[in-house]
Amino acid sequence: MRFLRQFKSILQLHLKAKQRICSELSWFPKMQSPKSVRNAQTQHGEGSSVDVENIFLHRFMLSLEPVLEVNNIGGQDASASPAPECVWFHSVTDVETAEKEDPSPTVSLTKELTEESSATEKRKAESTEDEGKAKKAKFDDDKDRKTKRPGFSDERYDETSYYFENGLRKVYPYFFTFTTFAKGRWVDEKILDVFVREFRAAPPEEYERSLEAGKLTVNNEKVPKDYKIKHNDLLANVVHRHEVPVTSQPIKIVYMDKDIVVVNKPASIPVHPCGRYRHNTVVFILAKEYNLKNLRTIHRLDRLTSGLLLFGRTADKARELEQQIRTRQVKKEYVCRVEGRFPDGIVECSEPIDVVSYKIGVCRVSPKGKDCKTTFQRIGEDGDCSIVHCKPLTGRMHQIRVHLQYLGYPISNDPLYNHEVFGPLKGKGGDIGGISDEQLINNLISIHNAENWLGVEGEIKEEIKSSADDKVQREIKAEPVMAVSVKEPNADATTQTCHEEPDRSYDLKKCTTDPHCHECKLNYREPEEKDLIMYLHAWKYKGLNWEYKTELPDWACKTKINYEEL
Structure with a gap:
């Protein structure tokens, strides 16, 4: 144990040495703690690629792997660290504090690290001169560098605002810059070919126009459409972003104190930015309307699932x-509504679940999967459907939905696991119609594209409307989101958390347009209630010396059930 503490101190000293060295080089950002490696925003949304600053820290950590392997003790990985923390960045003071706790590293190894740092400085200095202006262009603009940091700032929260219409929470379109470093598979390929193949959010002609206009850049510089991507290229694309509407139901705070926030998440709202969602997410809504910023995500719920959500x-x-x-x-309890009359008594399903595709997020029961266990109990009936109480004893992806599908009682309005794409039996008993996993994925993608409610309604607009008729404020049917008063534990005072009041009606002055944005010229069909909800609700969570529960949704209250006895 003492050796491990010494090794930790040496590693931290090495990090500080690297920080001092790299601070003298104009292209290297401020070093952070190794635990702080976090993903940032990319063309796919936030959380799928290494950001501008962390890319160098990532390379540095890779360079340490040989050293860590030499110091492997008893077959255990000396570099192993606790599970990732739900924070974006830690202060460098964490490293300094750790040094104070054990200031006695091995002198010989420290000397070797110092010599290695000196040699690294020379190599970096020489390579920087050789790389030329193209490489330096990435970091010449401090402002641009700041905007690419992970996490969220007031500037990001202020990108746009909300308005309510037809029972939906909507976001005014806004300009946004997606950034990502070149993936290995893109190297030596033409930039236009890569964007057309990898990022299908816009038609090919849109990416070609963006390249010609300088909105799609490489290392902050305009490039031709036949430019071939190189290693470490920083790609940036300025887009006019249109977010998907979500329900106007407010996010209700179940409990809050100085350490934790527990909310009741309505269906249709994602937890954090992903895909076409950014401001219409729980973390952004809590920050903008309740002034609850910098929350740490502890767990997640599917977008269509409602119920308990905990933040640190x-x-x-x-x-x-x-x-x-x-x-x-932590004991979790869910309530769902399934097709058919669920069997009497407690039904247990222990079938292993395998992830068929992380990209599209689909799982199935498979011998190759991970062990998992769920218990179910029918607690009521609603016509031809049953209300079922669910207890997942493990935490696999889509566990409840997949096990119910396997048992032959899928959630009645599950758009994924209650579908003929899984075969005539809809996946009952693991039968997917004799097709391969690859064919299942292809079928799911085609079905998703064909049945997605984000269809175009009517004809494409001739031009972006800006007539006086558009200035007429639209009728709002949504209930207003009110300020929430939450009692602190053991305190009589309440804490007002409301921060930003959303627009009650559409304001043309807040709506931005782009004459070249293809989405501005489309009339998207608005989602209906069936598109926004799935009959699955996270009802109770109970841990060590704590327990939280929510009120039940309307669809779970139609039957006469004494839920308090469960």
Whole structure:
């Protein structure tokens, strides 16, 4: 144990040495703690690629792997660290504090690290001169560099605002810059070919126009459409972003204190930015309307699933609850509505679940999967459907939905697992119609594209409307989102958390347009209620010395059930 502490101190000293060295080089950003490696925003949305600053830290950590392997003790990885924390960045003071705790590293190894750092400085200095202006262009603009940091700032929250219409929460279109470093598979390919193949959010002619206009850049420079991507190229694309509407139902705060926030998430709202969602997400809504910023995500719920969602307000609390969930010390209870009359008594399903595709997020029961277990109990009936109480004893992806599909009682309005794409039996008993997983994925993609409610309604607009008729304020049917008063534990005072009041009606002055934006010229069909909800609700979570539960949704209250006895 003492050697491990010494090794940790040496590694931290090495990090500080690298920081001092790299601070003298104009192209290297401020070093962060190794635990702080986090993904940032890319063309796919936030959370799928290494960001501008972390890319160099990522390379540095890779360079340490040989050193870590030499110091492997007893077959255990000396570089192993606790599970990732739900924070974007830690302060460098964390490293300094750790050094104070154990200031006695091995002198010989420290000397070697210092010599290696000196040699690295020379190599970096020489390579920087050789790379030329193209490489330096990435970091010449401090402002641009700042906007690419992970996490969220007030500037990002202020990109746009909300308005309510027809029972939906909508976001005014806004300009946004997607950034990503070149993937290995893109190297030596033409930039236009890569965007047409990898990013299908816009038609090919849109990417070609963006290249010609300088909105799609490489290392902050305009490039021709036949430019061949190189290693470490920073790609940036300025887009006029249109977000998908979500329900106007407010996010209700179940409990809040200085360490934690517990909310009741309505169906249709994603937890964090992903895909076409950014401001219409739980973390953005809580920040903009309740002034609850910098929350740590402890767990997640599917976009269409409603119910309990926990956030940490401090890193320590987030780590504590994450650990409880990871070690299965948290008991979870869900309520769902399934097709058919579910069997009597407690039904247990222990079939292993395998992820067929992480890209599109689909799983199935398979012998190759991971062990998991769920218990079910019918607690009511609603016509030809049953209300079922679910207890997932493990935490696999889509566990409840996949196990119900396997049992032959899928959630009645599950758009994914209650579909003939899984075969005539809809996946009952693991039967997917004799097709391969690859064919299943292809079928799911085609079905998704054909049945997605984001269809075009009517003809494409001749031009972007800006007539006086558009200035007429639209009728709003949504209920207003009110300020929430939450009692602090053991305190009589309440805390007002409302921050930004959304528009009650559409304001033309807040709507931005782009004459070249293909989405501005389309009339999207608005989602209906059936598109926004799935009959699955996270009802109760119980951990060590804590327990939270929500009120039940309307669809679960139609039957006469004494839920308090469960």
